[in-house]
Amino acid sequence: MDLSLIIMQLLSGIALGAVLVITALGLTIVFGMLGVVNFAHGALFMIGAYAGLYLASLTGSFWWGLLLAPILIGAFGMLIEFVLIRRLYGRSIDDPLLLTFGLSYILVEGVRIVFGSDGIPFPTPPQLIGVLDLGIGFFPRYRLFVIVLVAVVLLVLWLTLEKTRVGLIVRAGARDPTIMQVLGVDIGRVWLAIFGLGVGLAALGGVLAGPMRSVNPEMGSLVLAEAFVVTVIGGLGSIVGAVVAGLMVGVSISMVALFAPEMATIVMFALMAVVLLIRPQGLFGVRGRTA
């Protein structure tokens, strides 16, 4: 098989992985810091795509949609935390799980009622239409943009968590919330912000995926499953794990598609099974952690 085809395939795998990373990241951050398994993550991804589309058509520019939708839906996420999830802290892990599971149904049905169950076209921004000649083959500009944007978001996120005071509080809060409260930090506000961030990342994933797929109310359900697989492979709660596992899953799907295309969906579940057999806590997970 010729080398340029393999490189092109690798690149499409990375682009696929980039969207997986963004969605899995939101899921894993919320679990790692708050101990909440957010089953509404896929629905919020879908809401993000609709919000992006709506804002883009309102302002006439995709870029406003890309910027504002994650902020708006992130704020909506904070509202969900403040009104609903906050009441369930300190209870069994199943309680917020069931709550968000129910919430996902409400969100999907709500969108069906408002926007209908048909798919809606989400046009690619005019600047990014078409393909770029990479010398060895053509690759869609938009997908290259997605890879770059996700890399930038990851960098900003990493710098914030590792190099700033806010990041320090967040990391310490995840380790031991009680001590943080004793030290005079309002941990409730930290959790509020973290949940908002997680939801905002889901929405960003939705807006980014919009121009690559048709936007419809069920688009989040498959994404939720994929995000869970990535989080489990990477280790629940691990940010590095989500990034590595997301790329790994994207590239595996892509490479398997080259040799056995009908197996392309199954490969990520196979990968998850293998990882769970060898390292039950996931690649970067901490053993014995329960929220």
Place this chain on the structure above:
Amino acid sequence: MPKSGSTPKITRRTALAGLSAGAALLAMPRLGRAADETIRIGFPTPLTGPFAAEARDQVKCAELAVKLVNDKGGIADRKVELLVRDDKLNAGEAATRTLELIEKDKVHAVVGALSSAVQLAVNEVTRARGVIYVSISQSDTINEAKDFSKYTFHEALNPHMTTSAVARQTLKKGMKVAHLVADYAYGHEMLRGFKRAQAAIGADSVGEILHPFGAADYSTFMPRLMSMRPDVLCISNFGRDQANAIKQAVDFGVKQQMKIVVPVILHNQRLAVGPDVFEGVVGGANYYWGLETQSKSAAAFNTAFKAANGGAIPTDYGAYGYSGVGSLLAAMQAAGGTDTDKVVVALEKLQYDLTKGPQHYRKCDHQSVQSVLVLESKKKSAMANENDLFAILANDAGADDMLRSCSELGHAT
């Protein structure tokens, strides 16, 4: 860890179960009484899931067919009632719902199902219980002798008819053809149809890629498809898979290198991704509203649908709901009631023209012989209005020789 939460949950569930059992008991005698007067048609269709848009149009049109008959006084002074059930695009769910329709709701016949696997499940149930089933799924394994029964009818087009009509319009001798195919019955049947048509025309296959059913991302198949350097890419999948696959192929610049052809071009999916993506894509269809300039039946159907649905136009899959239910009701009318054997005979003799010209069910396998349209998606600037989606490239009149022969399907001739 709160343990207290689990106790009230069980009581609530028990209470709910009790309540619904009570409700069912109350509903029972009413249904029993209704059995003597109304004619009930069961209609399983995937109202939720990736084919929801097509399913909803089917329901609207099926309701229209029922309404038109009821407006004229029903059949033998009996009103007709349509019982719509969500099969969730799942064979098990469809079998359960169909069984319920037959055993509990006492339907006189079943029409519906969109997916190939689901129609086979419905057919299993109806065949075993001797209930008429008119399938409106594009898959035709149901017509082959092993699945066939005298109660089984297939109103929709089948893969052989659409692929050969599309291939005639798009393929030429010596052309190179690549295939992207959904890995389930529908995709395999379409691929078989295309390859048969290709062989007859003298075009060559340069490769086939099977993709998982319901995939959201097709980007990983594109580099390999492009490296095959075909003249034509046949994408044989359905519903949102069609929209996503074409959209992503276009993103990868596939249209600059090759023509995209589909066995069945879907009205709702064209709407879901917009004119620029679909521009120039060619595919087969059972119905397109624009046929009204060529066909009086199409014009009449459009008018009736618009009147019932606030000016909206009927879609391709919607038309199946209308002709599937409509042909059955016409046969019941001719048979003077719901006696299954009489209706079967009436269906076999029926000559009907509901949406696009004359149709009839072939005797040996009960496949509806009908015309096939070949459509090309219009450029945005060439659209006269927002409903002006396709140009009609061909309208092949229905004929028995468009179908695979009775003996090939395993029927005695």
